[in-house]
Amino acid sequence: MALDLAQQSEPDEAQVTAAVEAVISAGRMAAARHWVPATSGNFSARIDAHRIAITRSGVDKGALEAADILIQPLDAPLLPRSSAEAPLHIALYRRRPELGAIFHVHGPASTVLSRGVGTGTLRLQGWELQKALAGITSHEEAVDVPVFANDQDTARLADLVEARLAAPPHDARLAPGYLLAGHGLYAWGASPREAARHLEALETLFEFELSYRRFTP
């Protein structure tokens, strides 16, 4: 019995390694697409119910090494050198146990479009690529992306995000992500693979929107 308990309390190294590798590879993917210029962006993956792996602040997210990833408990103070935006990750993992990964980028389309539309909601509709978002089965569905004013106080911002996600629209689905105006995109998924798909779909949908708006009077 005592042996069982000791085994249960040992950290699961395989889960830690998998989460760290998922974060490193998400950073590489985003950098290859020029979505994380000049150390911008941050990436996290859930290890278990109580811990996440998250990038530390100020490092090149396209050249991450294991030493750049912090193992952050969800119910403990932020570790030294934590991402400036760690509160945005932690609040979401706490609120949504099904979330496996959260990725944040400063892609040109999300950054420019969010600044252009102002705060509130960006509604996506009419795009086949919307179906890359979990649960969306038709281009005809309306998908709302919340847009928040940028704020250097990311704990305050996390409260706003939480309130908005708790009040979904009646006539649309909420996207698995949100925009910070003039700043960039947060996207998440049940797994790192799904979060990467959502990130790519949303950033590309924003490119479509930008081009489409140029053609539409």
Ligand SMILES: CSC[C@@H](O)[C@@H](O)C(=O)COP(=O)(O)O
């Ligand atoms: C280098 S400008 C971008 C930062 O201010 C921030 O928005 C960002 O995305 C990265 O912050 P970080 O603290 O490295 O996780």
Ligand SMILES: [Zn+2]
């Ligand atoms: Zn950022």
